[in-house]
Amino acid sequence: MKTPPRRTIPAVETVLQALGAQPMPRPMIVRAVRAELSSIRLSRSAVTLEEVLVRVRAKLRTLSASKLQPVINGTGVLLHTNLGRAPASALSVEAIRAVASGYCNLELDLETGERGARAAYVETALCFLCQAEACTVVNNCAAALLLILGHFTRGSRKEVIVSRGELVQIGGGFRIPEILEASGARLREVGTTNRTSLADYERAVGPGSALILRVHRSNFAMHGFVESASTKDLAQLARRKRLPFVEDLGSGAVAPTERMGIREHEPTPGESLRNGVDLVCFSGDKLFGGPQAGIIAGREKFVTRLKREPLFRAIRCGKLVLATLQATAESWLKTGGPNAETGTLLLALANEPVQALRERGEALMRALAYGSLEVRLDESQAQVGGGSMPDSSLPSVAIALKSSRFGLADLAKRLRVGQPPVIGYVSGGRLKLDLRTILSKQDEELAMAIRAAVSDSNPPGR
Ligand SMILES: *Cc1c(COP(=O)(O)O)cnc(C)c1O
Numbered sequence: 001m002k003t004p005p006r007r008t009i010p011a012v013e014t015v016l017q018a019l020g021a022q023p024m025p026r027p028m029i030v031r032a033v034r035a036e037l038s039s040i041r042l043s044r045s046a047v048t049l050e051e052v053l054v055r056v057r058a059k060l061r062t063l064s065a066s067k068l069q070p071v072i073n074g075t076g077v078l079l080h081t082n083l084g085r086a087p088a089s090a091l092s093v094e095a096i097r098a099v100a101s102g103y104c105n106l107e108l109d110l111e112t113g114e115r116g117a118r119a120a121y122v123e124t125a126l127c128f129l130c131q132a133e134a135c136t137v138v139n140n141c142a143a144a145l146l147l148i149l150g151h152f153t154r155g156s157r158k159e160v161i162v163s164r165g166e167l168v169q170i171g172g173g174f175r176i177p178e179i180l181e182a183s184g185a186r187l188r189e190v191g192t193t194n195r196t197s198l199a200d201y202e203r204a205v206g207p208g209s210a211l212i213l214r215v216h217r218s219n220f221a222m223h224g225f226v227e228s229a230s231t232k233d234l235a236q237l238a239r240r241k242r243l244p245f246v247e248d249l250g251s252g253a254v255a256p257t258e259r260m261g262i263r264e265h266e267p268t269p270g271e272s273l274r275n276g277v278d279l280v281c282f283s284g285d286k287l288f289g290g291p292q293a294g295i296i297a298g299r300e301k302f303v304t305r306l307k308r309e310p311l312f313r314a315i316r317c318g319k320l321v322l323a324t325l326q327a328t329a330e331s332w333l334k335t336g337g338p339n340a341e342t343g344t345l346l347l348a349l350a351n352e353p354v355q356a357l358r359e360r361g362e363a364l365m366r367a368l369a370y371g372s373l374e375v376r377l378d379e380s381q382a383q384v385g386g387g388s389m390p391d392s393s394l395p396s397v398a399i400a401l402k403s404s405r406f407g408l409a410d411l412a413k414r415l416r417v418g419q420p421p422v423i424g425y426v427s428g429g430r431l432k433l434d435l436r437t438i439l440s441k442q443d444e445e446l447a448m449a450i451r452a453a454v455s456d457s458n459p460p461g462r
Pocket of ligand 1 (some may be wrong): 141251
């Protein structure tokens, strides 16, 4: 019989001491060390302390990389779901700080001293922006849709009429048919993928119909042999059949998208409501440029009823979200445009002139003239992203990196695991960092991060 190798497993305390000071809270480190030691014990292999340290350090690196932290977005995608969608303006951040750092009148009417309505101010501001009778806000657009569908299919009428061309998937795990199912509604598909006429909707209306739903195809476009009923016609049909008409706008452009320097036009909540839609919902953190939230706008009687739903209580927004949503709504009302001081940061980024990006890029190139690194400025195309306007791009400039020492994937990783993490994309044999999504105040940090990534003393994932 073979004897197992002699186990020389160091004590937890020995490993902790050898690790030295770590930025992570001690209990998390202890847990990682214990887990690693017990897996070594199970494998019955002999290890040196040094080997244990290598394994524990790798584990801690993975753990700390999962910590929510600021990153530099060099992808050129303005609304990147993986990177937190819309960044907040200085005004919004200040609003959060002010409300978060003490108590606030979340549900207190300061005039009467009685209990007040949460979100009354932001709802009023949103009414102006959406040109709606009433508005309210919940956790995100998916929750808004769940609330609306659940409400209208509560009774015996369960069917939600939707075009087959609008049974879309948005990002990871948000699929219209699944949301419908989760709400208890029954899907009544009409038309075909590329063509759905008014008559298709009309034929589908029956005694089981609860509402007509239109879903904005925010993350893809269809061209060619396509047809869809106009919002106006659908609204008339809904009126005639006494059905509520709901539109999920998703991307939520409260002002014409042309103001973002984008040609493609997104329907605004105001347009949809004017065309006869009863309720619209959209995301707070897409083109609106605010925090994660779902904004519902439309007929007062419907909004009032939605707010009485038990589910509403479960998906309402907290004070931090309301504070920044309020600041974002005020920004739109005060400026409506790309004013860097008072507007949304998203709009400011979208509107930065290409010449300004180029000048920043040239300054960065000078700062990066560095050993093994070859740096070039390329023209690029930034994207709106976040499931918005798939056909539109914004002219931009990217710094294009190539290293004689590191391959592209290696270089990309070195930047990703650096401090701050920098996220780029590989194209045309270069690692590119698009300046439209990099805040100008990050330029200096970016130069340092790039220098650190290509320097010897910084192996990937320190
Ligand atoms: C993005 C999107 C959603 C999901 O919005 P969240 O705020 O992420 O929940 C729903 N519908 C449409 C059409 C969208 O574009």
